[in-house]
Amino acid sequence: xxxxxxxxxxxxxxxxxxxxxxxxxxxxxxxxxxxxxxxxxxxxxxxxxxxxxxxxxxxxxxxxxxxxxxxxxxxxxxxxxxxxxxxxxxxxxxxxxxxxxxxxxxxxxxxxxxxxxxxxxxxxxxxxxxxxxxxxxxxxxxxxxxxxxxxxxxxxxxxxxxxxxxxxxxxxxxxxxxxxxxxxxxxxxxxxxxxxxxxxxxxxxxxxxxxxxxxxxxxxxxxxxxxxxxxxxxxxxxxxxxxxxxxxxxxxxxxxxxxxxxxxxxxxxxxxxxxxxxxxxxxxxxxxxxxxxxxxxxxxxxxxxxxxxxxxxxxxxxxxxxxxxxxxxxxxxxxxxxxxxxxxxxxxxxxxxxxxxxxxxxxxxxxxxxxxxxxxxxxxxxxxxxxxxxxxxxxxxxxxxxxxxxxxxxxxxxxxxxxxxxxxxxxxxxxxxxxxxxxxxxxxxxxx
Amino acid sequence: xxxxxxxxxxxxxxxxxxxxxxxxxxxxxxxxxxxxxxxxxxxxxxxxxxxxxxxxxxxxxxxxxxxxxxxxxxxxxxxxxxxxxxxxxxxxxxxxxxxxxxxxxxxxxxxxxxxxxxxxxxxxxxxxxxxxxxxxxxxxxxxxxxxxxxxxxxxxxxxxxxxxxxxxxxxxxxxxxxxxxxxxxxxxxxxxxxxxxxxxxxxxxxxxxxxxxxxxxxxxxxxxxxxxxxxxxxxxxxxxxxxxxxxxxxxxxxxxxxxxxxxxxxxxxxxxxxxxxxxxxxxxxxxxxxxxxxxxxxxxxxxxxxxxxxxxxxxxxxxxxxxxxxxxxxxxxxxxxxxxxxxxxxxxxxxxxxxxxxxxxxxxxxxxxxxxxxxxxxxxxxxxxxxxxxxxxxxxxxxxxxxxxxxxxxxxxxxxxxxxxxxxxxxxxxxxxxxxxxxxxxxxxxxx
Numbered sequence: 017x018x019x020x021x022x023x024x025x026x027x028x029x030x031x032x033x034x035x036x037x038x039x040x041x042x043x044x045x046x047x048x049x050x051x052x053x054x055x056x057x058x059x060x061x062x063x064x065x066x067x068x069x070x071x072x073x074x075x076x077x078x079x080x081x082x083x084x085x086x087x088x089x090x091x092x093x094x095x096x097x098x099x100x101x102x103x104x105x106x107x108x109x110x111x112x113x114x115x116x117x118x119x120x121x122x123x124x125x126x127x128x129x130x131x132x133x134x135x136x137x138x139x140x141x142x143x144x145x146x147x148x149x150x151x152x153x154x155x156x157x158x159x160x161x162x163x164x165x166x167x168x169x170x171x172x173x174x175x176x177x178x179x180x181x182x183x184x185x186x187x188x189x190x191x192x193x194x195x196x197x198x199x200x201x202x203x204x205x206x207x208x209x210x211x212x213x214x215x216x217x218x219x220x221x222x223x224x225x226x227x228x229x230x231x232x233x234x235x236x237x238x239x240x241x242x243x244x245x246x247x248x249x250x251x252x253x254x255x256x257x258x259x260x261x262x263x264x265x266x267x268x269x270x271x272x273x274x275x276x277x278x279x280x281x282x283x284x285x286x287x288x289x290x291x292x293x294x295x296x297x298x299x300x301x302x303x304x305x306x307x308x309x310x311x312x313x314x315x316x317x318x319x320x321x322x323x324x325x326x327x328x329x330x331x332x333x334x335x336x337x338x339x340x341x342x343x344x345x346x347x348x349x350x351x352x353x354x355x356x357x358x359x360x361x362x363x364x365x366x367x368x369x370x371x372x373x374x375x376x377x378x379x380x381x382x383x384x385x386x387x388x389x390x391x392x393x394x395x396x397x398x399x400x401x402x403x404x405x406x407x408x409x410x411x412x413x414x415x416x417x418x419x420x421x422x423x424x425x426x427x428x429x430x431x432x433x434x435x436x437x438x439x440x441x442x443x444x445x446x447x448x449x450x451x452x453x454x455x456x457x458x459x460x461x462x463x464x
Numbered sequence: 465x466x467x468x469x470x471x472x473x474x475x476x477x478x479x480x481x482x483x484x485x486x487x488x489x490x491x492x493x494x495x496x497x498x499x500x501x502x503x504x505x506x507x508x509x510x511x512x513x514x515x516x517x518x519x520x521x522x523x524x525x526x527x528x529x530x531x532x533x534x535x536x537x538x539x540x541x542x543x544x545x546x547x548x549x550x551x552x553x554x555x556x557x558x559x560x561x562x563x564x565x566x567x568x569x570x571x572x573x574x575x576x577x578x579x580x581x582x583x584x585x586x587x588x589x590x591x592x593x594x595x596x597x598x599x600x601x602x603x604x605x606x607x608x609x610x611x612x613x614x615x616x617x618x619x620x621x622x623x624x625x626x627x628x629x630x631x632x633x634x635x636x637x638x639x640x641x642x643x644x645x646x647x648x649x650x651x652x653x654x655x656x657x658x659x660x661x662x663x664x665x666x667x668x669x670x671x672x673x674x675x676x677x678x679x680x681x682x683x684x685x686x687x688x689x690x691x692x693x694x695x696x697x698x699x700x701x702x703x704x705x706x707x708x709x710x711x712x713x714x715x716x717x718x719x720x721x722x723x724x725x726x727x728x729x730x731x732x733x734x735x736x737x738x739x740x741x742x743x744x745x746x747x748x749x750x751x752x753x754x755x756x757x758x759x760x761x762x763x764x765x766x767x768x769x770x771x772x773x774x775x776x777x778x779x780x781x782x783x784x785x786x787x788x789x790x791x792x793x794x795x796x797x798x799x800x801x802x803x804x805x806x807x808x809x810x811x812x813x814x815x816x817x818x819x820x821x822x823x824x825x826x827x828x829x830x831x832x833x834x835x836x837x838x839x840x841x842x843x844x845x846x847x848x849x850x851x852x853x854x855x856x857x858x859x860x861x862x863x864x865x866x867x868x869x870x871x872x873x874x875x876x877x878x879x880x881x882x883x884x885x886x887x888x889x890x891x892x893x894x895x896x897x898x899x900x901x902x903x904x905x906x907x908x909x910x911x912x
Contacts, residue, residue: 161864192863293848294848296849300854420754
């Protein structure tokens with residue numbers, strides 16, 4: 017039997033950050049990662065020597081201080097997301113262009129949209145990030161879905177199409193699947209709805225030069241010898257003195273363990289003794305969102321030449337909700353990235369990448385014309401098909417689960433501490449939240 | 465490596481029924497059961513030589529033909545649930561008695577209650593059991609919670625208290641956690657809301673002499689040598705010719721496998737290759753209900769002498785939603801059974817049985833007077849704490865999951881077929897549904 021002080025399960029940003037801090041505090045750490053790489057839901061795929069795409073989390077923005085600091089620490093550069101030119105809105109298979117944040121829809125729809133977004137902003141301010149289940153309205157907001165809220169507030173179909181595309185892009189799930197409370201918590205956690213929706217001054221403002229996985233790699237470089245890849249954890253047994261961890265490849269005894277993987281995966285580990293029933297049932301109630309991140313790759317960003325930003329907002333007549341210009345900083349390739357999410361992703365989940373490619377490219381052609389068909393390459397990444405994620409971006413509590421299960425996710429269970437972006441209060445669901453959760457877990461272990 | 469034709473995972477009513485039919489069809493079968501007993505979520509605990517309590521599923525009623533047939537086949541007797549005398553309703557800590565089905569509440573509440581129940585009956589008739597996700601209203605009904613429906617329909621607080629207690633007793637979850645569509649599907653699956661709510665002519669009409677586990681034991685007796693207990697399945701690998709099953713204790717190669725365990729547990733098995741993403745994500749969206757089944761055991765059913773039925777319907781001021789007289793058929797003991805469910809169960813989940821006992825007995829005293837405190841024994845069973853259930857009665861789709869994932873639960877995946885009451889169309893969630901699902905799975909395997 018091997019011994020160490022602290023085992024960290026998962027080498028995403030949360031686990032790597034936790035390990036990094038523990039090692040800095042002089043602890044002896046082993047990191048067990050199920051995948052053959054670090055980074056977790058942040059995954060940069062190198063397509064050639066000097067060209068990569070981010071198949072997972074990729075954007076960072078203002079107030080996400082920890083990830084910017086990490087970039088700075090390792091000399092990783094960031095660059096602004098391309099955000100110039102005409103945007104496209106596609107409603108009932110008709111394409112229109114517009115400038116700036118406000119799509120070209122009828123005035124009543126615009127007013128309705130504006131009113132609804134402001135109402136969400138206002139309500140979100142009432143949520144306490146540490147205790148979202150408390151508060152006068154918590155129970156009421158947790159018993160209705162976000163869809164029910166929108167059904168009541170949004171009366172104009174164009175407004176609804178735009179807001180649905182926006183909400184689905186934020187949550188990667190349909191508004192039927194989360195409560196209003198969870199929607200508001202998430203907004204509050206990122207500061208404001210405007211921040212979540214925006215490129216400039218928002219969560220999509222910057223990209224990471226070299227790919228969003230790069231800072232994770234540099235972080236891992238500090239302690240590569242402590243990281244074991246292809247090492248999924250199967251069992252965590254506790255006794256008075258610590259834990260014994262069984263993983264594919266061996267077993268380790270440690271004093272403490274930090275589990276930094278998504279709730280649905282954490283639930284698959286065989287805990288002995290079993291975890292508290294509240295935690296068991298809460299992790300049953302945190303399904304992962306549904307994302308297929310689709311890439312159409314061209315020899316150059318030709319849409320820029322035509323005055324397009326590359327951004328589309330689309331109603332369900334198209335197979336994606338939104339698109340973005342995801343070309344390299346130097347524009348040496350043209351990359352359109354389409355988010356196929358939630359109910360639009362589900363019919364495509366069990367298809368092959370080739371079949372999906374036809375559907376996605378047809379949607380791009382509908383918006384940009386035949387030039388969009390002339391790809392060098394189509395590829396996509398369906399996170400629901402990733403064994404060690406089960407979906408993306410995050411595990412979102414289903415209706416009733418905030419009020420029903422309160423803090424059962426982050427509360428340590430004996431020698432087991434929890435991290436992962438789902439446990440974060442600030443920037444929950446984002447890389448930033450993952451890093452913060454890793455710091456918190458390291459602190460909690462050191463001080464316990 | 466051991467070989468057999470068909471492996472069945474789980475020895476609850478679904479798995480046992482499947483195995484039974486396969487063996488009758490001449491198949492060579494091995495049943496792998498994680499627990500140290502058969503019966504699954506039906507669990508009869510013998511407290512003395514001639515006295516038992518049913519800690520899990522226990523009732524059967526009209527149209528549940530399969531379970532009655534099973535009882536008959538093995539000479540197991542049934543007897544009527546005790547249903548005479550005054551019922552109790554407890555609202556705002558005030559206790560009133562009433563006769564029959566209709567609680568003593570104000571007339572506007574009564575009318576409101578009646579109207580709402582009839583509306584649910586009517587809407588449920590529109591659900592097609594084979595394809596609940598189709599139908600004109602399916603999408604609309606799946607995007608709102610049952611709570612939202614009730615918030616709109618039920619305007620009188622006494623009506624709401626009664627209907628909440630009733631709904632929570634049916635679903636073992638809060639109305640915030642399921643969609644209206646799922647609520648309607650479940651009603652339709654059991655025939656009618658009236659059937660689900662009733663003792664006489666309803667799903668609670670009869671009990672099984674000797675305990676509800678007894679027919680499962682007799683069924684298992686037909687092929688005990690084929691059943692392995694304490695044998696949780698950890699991995700199912702498929703190739704062209706069949707499956708290889710890893711369980712605690714060995715590995716078996718088989719042509720086909722039937723997995724008859726609850727969706728949340730089926731999701732924990734390591735499948736190679738992975739299951740279709742739609743199934744992976746659907747099982748993330750089928751949390752188990754929350755039930756603590758509580759027993760106050762007395763030397764005799766003393767409440768009958770006072771003219772009480774033993775039935776209580778209570779608002780959230782009491783720790784249980786409903787109680788029933790669960791005494792043995794001959795009345796040789798007095799047994800009050802209290803359902804502590806959903807949001808009333810959650811604060812009690814992490815307490816000890818002793819702590820819960822104080823709370824539950826105090827509630828019974830409030831309704832029946834000090835005699836209720838004089839128990840011979842208090843015991844309860846918290847199904848969320850059962851490793852091989854994770855909750856009860858069943859896995860219920862969270863809002864949006866019917867429309868989002870349609871038939872992904874029951875659809876075979878290569879050589880893997882699925883059973884379990886959650887896959888049933890008729891009497892989904894009941895013993896009857898489990899048996900029917902086992903028959904269907906056996907048929908599907910034999911004919912595939």
